[in-house]
Amino acid sequence: AQSVTQLDSQVPVFEEAPVELRCNYSSSVSVYLFWYVQYPNQGLQLLLKYLSGSTLVKGINGFEAEFNKSQTSFHLRKPSVHISDTAEYFCAVISSGTYKYIFGTGTRLKVLA
């Protein structure tokens, strides 16, 4: 069965420092990959997605992610974080031919002043 692993449940980082949030998935079929952000008491907002083509994907708010098929990873990066980036981040995958997201358990990014 398809699964998504976010190894880091919490990531503290100082403001203006770089950050990487890790995501690995298990699949032997084609997948589409996504990162969502969730602010407290809100729904999910799409940061970026990989469907095909270039393995480096740029999203909103200065985030980017790189699809690595051989390592089945889709890590999220930002070169310089802001206090406002404090939120929960979810990695998700949709397998080709299905309609449902499989989400990871989330990574709580806490940006410190």
Add this chain to the structure above:
Amino acid sequence: DAGVTQSPTHLIKTRGQQVTLRCSPKSGHDTVSWYQQALGQGPQFIFQYYEEEERQRGNFPDRFSGHQFPNYSSELNVNALLLGDSALYLCASSYVGAEGYTFGSGTRLTVV
């Protein structure tokens, strides 16, 4: 342009009761999915509706049922509520063939 609208935002129910949650998709979207997000967890897929039919279902019991109306809006019904049904219920919409969904802000259901 309104995004995905969910109602109510918060709800408290007693064990054994039934509940109906509502979702209006983003304008132009015809597909609606429902997810359950327990505290501290990632969202879990309940089911998806397209053309008023349930197109795919996750691992949820039959107590969870849904409906999609001709205007693409949708309802999620949960019967015989259990304490474990307490969660944030998220609705997500898209148009057929698109990858990536727009999520609503959710309905926070508390079962006491």
